[in-house]
Amino acid sequence: MAESPSGPPSDDDMLQALARHLSRDGGAVRLDSPGSADLSWHSILDCRIRRTTETRSETPRTEKGRKDLTALPTYTHIAGYRPGPPGDHGTTRRIELVREGSVHHRTCECGNGEWACGRCEGRGSLPCDPTTACPDCRGLEPCAECGGTGTPRPRPKGGDRAGKPASGAVPRRVRCAKCRRPEAACRTCAGRGRTECSQCKGTGLVDCPKCGAGGTVAHDACAGSGVVTTWMGGLIEQRSRGEVVRRPRRRPPFRVRLRTARSGHWRKAELTGDDALPGDLDATHAEALEPHLAPRAGEVHRTVVLRHLPLARITVPTDPDRVFYAFPGSAGIEVLPLPSRRRVARVVAIAAAVLVVAVLLLRLLV
Numbered sequence: 338m339a340e341s342p343s344g345p346p347s348d349d350d351m352l353q354a355l356a357r358h359l360s361r362d363g364g365a366v367r368l369d370s371p372g373s374a375d376l377s378w379h380s381i382l383d384c385r386i387r388r389t390t391e392t393r394s395e396t397p398r399t400e401k402g403r404k405d406l407t408a409l410p411t412y413t414h415i416a417g418y419r420p421g422p423p424g425d426h427g428t429t430r431r432i433e434l435v436r437e438g439s440v441h442h443r444t445c446e447c448g449n450g451e452w453a454c455g456r457c458e459g460r461g462s463l464p465c466d467p468t469t470a471c472p473d474c475r476g477l478e479p480c481a482e483c484g485g486t487g488t489p490r491p492r493p494k495g496g497d498r499a500g501k502p503a504s505g506a507v508p509r510r511v512r513c514a515k516c517r518r519p520e521a522a523c524r525t526c527a528g529r530g531r532t533e534c535s536q537c538k539g540t541g542l543v544d545c546p547k548c549g550a551g552g553t554v555a556h557d558a559c560a561g562s563g564v565v566t567t568w569m570g571g572l573i574e575q576r577s578r579g580e581v582v583r584r585p586r587r588r589p590p591f592r593v594r595l596r597t598a599r600s601g602h603w604r605k606a607e608l609t610g611d612d613a614l615p616g617d618l619d620a621t622h623a624e625a626l627e628p629h630l631a632p633r634a635g636e637v638h639r640t641v642v643l644r645h646l647p648l649a650r651i652t653v654p655t656d657p658d659r660v661f662y663a664f665p666g667s668a669g670i671e672v673l674p675l676p677s678r679r680r681v682a683r684v685v686a687i688a689a690a691v692l693v694v695a696v697l698l699l700r701l702l703v
């Protein structure tokens with residue numbers, strides 16, 4: 338066989354394979370003279386690139402309380418830290434670090450975790466009005482005689498006293514505590530218009546609801562612990578992304594894809610870092626991959642997994658109804674004949690003509 342065992346097949350390898358294929362139908366076919374066949378390459382490339390880029394940063398950190406950071410990995414120089422292998426495809430990985438010797442547990446400015454209550458300013462109580470408007474008269478008409486002032490209003494001549502109860506009924510009004518007139522004042526406030534505040538029982542002070550009368554609350558800056566932890570935190574963020582490169586851009590016919598997927602002798606390679614592209618790669622494939630192999634900003638890891646298959650499309654002028662695809666198979670070069678576009682067009686034209694005749698016949702008969 339003419340195919341070289343290591344490198345990709347040449348034009349001659351493909352043409353000889355086609356000549357052998359055509360000779361099977363009887364008679365020796367030769368395709369080595371100029372113009373006897375037309376060959377073009379449509380080699381297939383299927384390549385997946387996984388790239389990991391990262392950023393590194395350092396920030397002074399502060400946390401409330403005595404924070405245990407022993408579980409975090411430490412570093413001396415953020416640039417020198419070596420994280421493990423990058424994460425899976427399409428993931429983002431965050432690695433939190435602590436700079437060696439930077440962790441301090443400081444006593445908080447509050448000393449013991451307690452801090453004067455901001456609501457009552459440390460007093461433990463809040464001022465409250467010792468009285469409230471009378472719930473019965475709402476302070477509007479506490480006494481019919483004096484209106485809560487203590488000085489009775491002059492009575493109109495012959496007029497009835499306001500609030501005088503009907504005979505036999507419970508008197509609705511009582512003696513006014515201010516003007517001393519009987520049956521004139523509101524029963525609840527006795528003409529004062531206000532009653533003792535139920536909140537403060539008339540003392541004028543209520544317990545502060547925030548500190549519960551203690552005057553202090555847990556200090557927010559240290560979460561009540563009296564301690565603040567400070568350290569220098571390092572952060573490494575890694576992002577992995579996948580790229581796909583396929584050639585040719587215009588994919589081969591479906592039957593060719595099916596057959597090559599099943600029996601093509603695909604060449605495979607997996608490259609990491611600065612590994613060179615395989616030497617047997619088609620020049621157009623190498624050209625297509627080149628821009629993808631330039632390292633991106635912050636790139637720390639790259640894997641290139643590719644498979645490729647030489648594929649030639651051959652037409653023979655003396656056989657215009659067929660087009661041939663040739664590719665290396667498991668046992669030498671395989672040839673797949675497909676109907677040419679000319680043949681397909683003719684079949685379609687014949688089918689259309691048959692349809693027209695059928696329609697005409699149908700119309701004659703109906």
Ligand SMILES: [Zn+2]
Nearest residue numbers: 445447556559
């Ligand atoms: Zn504190």
Ligand SMILES: [Zn+2]
Nearest residue numbers: 454457545548
């Ligand atoms: Zn308080």
Ligand SMILES: [Zn+2]
Nearest residue numbers: 465466534537
């Ligand atoms: Zn009160």
Ligand SMILES: [Zn+2]
Nearest residue numbers: 480483513516
């Ligand atoms: Zn009164």
Ligand SMILES: [Zn+2]
Nearest residue numbers: 471474523526
């Ligand atoms: Zn009242």
